[in-house]
Amino acid sequence: MDAVIGVEELGLVFMKGEFAHSGFPEIAYSRYSEALIQKGYKVARVEQTETPKMMEERCRKMHRPTKFDRVVRREICRITSKATRTFGVHDGQLCDPEPSYLLAIAHKQESGESGSSISFGVCFVETSVGKFLLGQFNDDHFCSRLRTAVSHYPPVQVLYENDQSLPAGLRQVLEGPLHSVPREALRPWKEFWDAPRTLKQLREGNYFEEGYPEALGHFIDPEDSTHLTPREDGCLALKALGACVWYLSDSLIEEEVLTMRSFERYVPQETHIDRQANGDCKGSPIHLNNMILDGVCLQNLEVLHNASGGTEGTLLATMDFCCTPFGKRLFQQWLCSPPCRVKLIEDRQHAVDDLLTYSEEAKKTRELLQSLPDLERLLSRIHGQGLARKSASHPDQRAILYEDTTYNKRKIGNLLQALEGFRKAVKVAPLWADVLPSLTSHALMGCVSAGSKEEQFPDLTETLEFFENAFDHEQAKKEGRVTPSAGVDADYDEAMRRVKEADKALQEYLGQQSRHFRCKATYVGSGKHRFQIEVPESSARHATSAHELHGQRKGFRRYYTDEVKQLAANLVSAEEAQEAAVKDIMRRIFENFDRRRAQWERAVRCIALLDCLLSLARYSGSLTDASCTPHFLPADSKPCLRVKAGFHPCLLQHLGAATLIPNDVSLGDPESCPPLLALLTGPNMGGKSTLMRQAGLLVIVAQMGARVPAEACELTLVDRIFTRLGASDRITSGESTFFVEVNETSAILRHATEHSLVLLDELGRGTSTHDGMALAHAVVKELAESICCRTLFSTHYHHLVERFREHSAVHLAHMACMVEDENEEDPTKETIVFLYKCAAGPCPKSYGFNAAKLAGIPQQVIRRAFEKSRHLEEQIQMRRAN
Template identity: 30%
Template sequence: MGTNKKQTGIAKFFSRSAGAGKDVSPDSGVTPQSTANKNGDRQHTQSQRRLTPLKRSAWEIDNVPTVHGENSIDDVIDLSGTKETQLELHRKKQFRKALGDGEDSHAAALREVNERFSWLQPNNILDAEGHDPGHPEYDARSIHVPLDVYKKLSESQKQYWAVKKMYRDTIIFFKVGKFYELYEDDAEIGAQTLGWKMTITGVGHCRQVGCPESGVEEAVARLVNAGYKVARMEQMETAQEAKAARGPKATIRRQLTRVHTPATATGNVSVEAVHLMALHETPMDSHASACQESRVSFSFAFLDAAAGRFYVGVAPRELLVRRNELSAITQRALMTHNLAMEITNVSAAEFPDPKVFASGDKFQEVFKGLCVPHNIQAMGAGALTALSALCLYLKRANADEELATHAQKVVSYETYAGALCLDGPTLTNLELLENTTGGTEGSLFARLDTCASPGGRRLLRLWLCRPLRDVGAIEQRLDAVSEIVQRPSLVAPLRAALRAMPDLDRAHGRVRNAAAAPQQGLPTWALEAAQKRRLVALDTAVTAVAKAISILREFQSGRHDCSRPLSSTLLTTAAASAPDEHSPAVKTLMDINETLVSSDEPAKGSKTKGKPKAEHRSVSIHPEALWSTQRQSASESQHDILDREIAVTTLLIEKFNAHSSVWEGMEEALSTLDVLTAFAAFTETSCGETCRPTILPPASNSGTGAMLDLRGLWHPCAVPGGGDSTCIVANDLVLGGREPDSARTLLLTGPNMGGKSTILRAASTACILAQMGCPVPAASATLTVVDRIFTRLGAQDRIMAGQSTFLVECTEAAAILQHGTPDSLVICDELGRGTSTFDGYAIAHAVLKHLSSSVDCRLLFATHYHPLTMEFLGSPRVKLGHMAALVSGADATSDGHITFLYKLLSGACPKSYGLQVARLAGIPHEIINVAQQAGMKLEEKLQGAFSKKLRMPLRTEELQCLHDIVRASSIGPVEKLVEAWMSCGKDTP
């Protein structure tokens, strides 16, 4: 192949070329050439090589154990008949030899294995310390290997179980020659997850599966993606080296290398961040035990392994907790939210008390090499404990060199600092990130997500979960979106460039994690593979950074729109984040780029072999850089050359990481531009009217009352983007005003399916979008800053947490009552429906009264308890509203048919029209008739239950009309007139 040249994003800066030769290794994908031997016979070298039996070739041949008898496979090929037929017959013959002549022999072998490993049965399991699962100190990560069993194992199996006893929760690939094997419980997982056939053979004569070394990377990745922890025990020397060092009977040394888990996978390519989190709980009442129902405080630290960042303080993939520490209320909370994560219980020693760090030696031991801030003690004792638990966990997984030592500096994480607080129930109830089935279709995130880059998508998710509270910062985002909408020529080339570039954040993270040199002592092939991954990661990051610089410079220069320079603060700041061409960062980037040699196939002379099929190029170091310090010695071995290559790569990575702050600034700038253009696209693709919201300071700061004024409001997820605007019914919603005594509570009634829940969600969504800095789906929107949104929506139980529907309602209501402020927005939908009518009404009445009078927050309260409308009819803090519907064909025997108008009108709705909705649902006519008669009888029995409603002589519409007439006149306070009329029972006023 000829020389390939690669042009980076900054064409005038970077270019590189390399020669590439062909590689005819078994995995290279190059078709082997047949050659003639001296007798003229054609020899297919690679094909014959694949058929040659190896001592551990139990999986090359349909996972059937190979037992060498009188004829080898090479002998079988020379026998009469087709090769395929003879080979199949030989396989069957070997299988029968391995397992016996019939099923009885196979069953007997299984029984023998089960008896030998009876200590692995669930009822016999003990941890490494001999504790059974009922013991408070039981460690599920370990297992007890009986001493008498251990003594009977072969030397290699002793190596395996010496490690496995401390890593029972980890699938261990055990290297034997050219193969990796899984034993017993691990073998069962491998058979189920990977589809491998299980055999009863091997060194330990146990259940086992396995694969050749060429397939282990894919197998590990599949198991990690399936949620398992996976490790490899590598051979640290060859058989010849072992015999030379320790005699002819020496066992090859093996060592546990990196433990890969779903939460610590540095090669993760998922758009979403995956976190490992350590949680530490401290009782706020020092006299209360951990199991008592007392208030507790939480400290946590979490790691985004793919990005190489530590935080101290998201839904984590794996949660570390100290065994027996969590209180009952915390355990219920974890079950309540049903997070898709694995909870790992660790010992108290792995959650060290901060006092142990008084010694500098202990601090260095735990945080060795980690860039911790000098004032880490100010983060609090609990946070320090959580962070140390993370570091010790990574040390156990042999990932501390890769992750902890070379991660970014530890960053303090302040929960909801400066952000609109959206708790778990609110994120779920409003379907901001996911729908009710766990997908994204129909969620607000899916509606907004037109991002062109993975980094933009991650930032959009963050902005959606943490809207702003700072009016100035919100206005800056709105200014940027307005400018983008007015200058569409800027958007198309920017989005095309973002779509084409690599994931800069992930590429940078992989380089950061590759800073540590491969573990010493690994076999040469493993070192070569690790070194190649480092070079590919560095090359990808350099390319991504170069493209990022190019994109930002083009955006800054206005190459695609020279009509006028950028004006909004966010856009100009983002464009200016690209370093100058004479800056040290760019010079370093150019030096690294000139040092690396990249091609579509392995570079000639490259020391990195066994290129995975998924790779599309090979990266090596330019020979001049490799030998710049001293001349190559003819006596240097391949291992010495590899060591030199590793050292040079480490130096290049250190140079690249020295400018991490510059690369991170560009990452943030590009992601910000991506999200802002997505906001502009939301405006352009919306089928209804959108507007720039007017954001006012919080009511608590301005001295005026909180307000929410939304005109022409509609829900952006109710109609797909680009849909028909004729199906939108826009509504006006006004809560509060400039005057402190304005009504900030809307008591909303209306028929089932009439749109009450939709308008509640639409109002919440509008506030979230406004404080994200995004246009709002309304004709106009004015609001004071919201500090927190509470939602009490839907009816659901939580069986795993032992919570009934009504308990869930009360729990959510309690959170509102405890934490609501005058700047909050509260959404309550049918509070109290999970219990009896009277109890539910009492709870609804009490909560509504407290929130409207004492808290005085913005409150949308939807209910089917119609007597509440009469209770609060005269309240100046509560306004009545209902969702309109048209009923036709009603008479003494029928409730008629209902047509939903989805329009918010003032006043109360007289009934919920449940029977009409039941008819729409298809309930038989005769059942509805019976229900109608039963309802009439029940209303008669409850004659005195809600007396005010039954004494009302006028329909709700008539009463509201009277209310408006009296208010427009100068007769006097309307509330007193209405109260006097109500007290007279049946006389009209």
């Protein structure tokens, strides 16, 4: 019962009475509803939609009204969950800039001669900005593409079809990466619509009066002008869209979200190169626009979230210096998909240099941007407030709101907040006017110069001036109503003109009557009896048959004429039109603002881009002297990655350069043919995994366009980073530690190209020593000889190292250490000093007993283990000798 939930979750108090009853004032709805939503509840807002007088009128028209009819009508006006918040006037204000995606997943599994295949249709919806992301793709049995999608666009709520035959891969995704995300199973067809029904509902709803959005049209048969036939390769995407539209409709927000017309097509970057099917693909250029960072990579490198689910110590927390909420959202997408185009990367590098050179202008720009509200979400909010079709049918328009004035003030506040934000935004260009010719970055020049080109900031001067003079802002904020200035609203101006003309006609007619009666005539009366012509009794003798006596008082007579009745009717009609115009004027002001949405959105895109460039510059500037601008080699160069004295970017920010040990990474060379694969050994806790993560993060930072914490950095573009780091199982998915290892390794071997970067940490430790080493050997051989991609492969299998000691495609390296009080008989006497420095050659031992000692394992246990280890080694050597 909701009353009990309110008491238990919100700290409310039960009211007196036999039945459970608790409550709070209407004005506090936003605070309490948001608290319940954050706890995972769906909240329905019910409003009274008729007054007692309206109820009585309704009952009079009924033949036999029952006691249930004699209750004022109430309706559900909104159902809100974590994924369907629009932050309207009834809701709380969101301070968190992170998006909250609603995800619907449709699937189709087929079996063929080559085995089973699975296809997915996905629809991501961000209701706070009215954005749809729609896609359909084939996937492997591990659902790699789906995992990547939910990593780039993490949902807060998932919709799926209530089908008992969910594929095992999809179940693993739902119970793995999405295990903590609320899920809702929808009934097939009735709630989870198929593609034809989705298109039918969209057409009947008439949401796209100006034509279907291009991204949505991609999934519809172009030969069908009625837009009712899906393309064969778009059925699943439209099915996922249908589930979202039904859910938004059930939440009573589908009109305001769909009519934003903001649709984008989701296309997975990877082409899933299958070496077993396609053979060797070496020598082919990078065909991707963006680097692929799948869900495993984002998790292992802690790009967006750390192991605890927070952001502390992540690359996002390290590099994100954005000032605006919408800039932060764009920067997060940049991190998930760094560019794979040298021209774009170098233009960002030039932007960083420009912003660091003109630091005073950059500082003033940041100060301006810090004062901006979330303009992207405000545009969506104002769109909903100005939607004419919603005002005609939505139950909110019938609601009897006792805090209506408060809500109107909030609506006006949203508009004024947006206008003030854009007024501040236009001040950016003048800050850069003097230095504009000196800028070297095309992207930066577009952001800080006003013009008509798409990449330039739009000229908002005339538009802002129009809304500045459209109505009295202070009066509107104070009264919660808008009185437009002349020329702002045609309907209101026309209504005012009609009222003035009708009133003028009445006054002219009154003058005629004064002349006719030869005295001063006046209008008297109210309501239905307005505009009675009153004259002194002494002048009443001049009345004609056209004058109808309607009343009298001492010394005066009152008359009506057909002419005055008609003129009064004209005035009443004009006043009714005026009243209707005034009642709807606020919505039309919002609608007027929304008509210019393309212009506002262009401005938001420019500010978001500028904010991200400023963030890259701020991060680059924070590196002080221990940084360089990465040099990208031409596309036809041989793959290489060379970093001199590099630092882990996240650790550098937290610990400082004085605490950390810089390291070199050298994989490949554009001129000679050195090894592309480094086989890395070293003591436990010696820094192998950290070095590998460092290499991956430095590549991401480099391709983002920022400076990197290193003395020098030279590389060719990386199309994808693969990671196999750490050891963990997936209990909820029924996957053991070793299965996770080989599954991730399988993806590497099937999809890596010569342009990829592979980071493999201690492959094979999840199974027996012999099986693990054999697998590691085969994988190293495949990476070094067939795929030929840049690889860091760490291992404790020293026999594996010996086997590749003379291999021309493999370079041996280790994390150096010093051994104090070395003792061949008792490892507990030794002290290992980690140098955290990568050096050439293999490490003689892994010094695992030192890790055991540091962990507090009793010394007698360590000594027994050491004796057993030495005994096993002697046995192996004897077998080899024989």
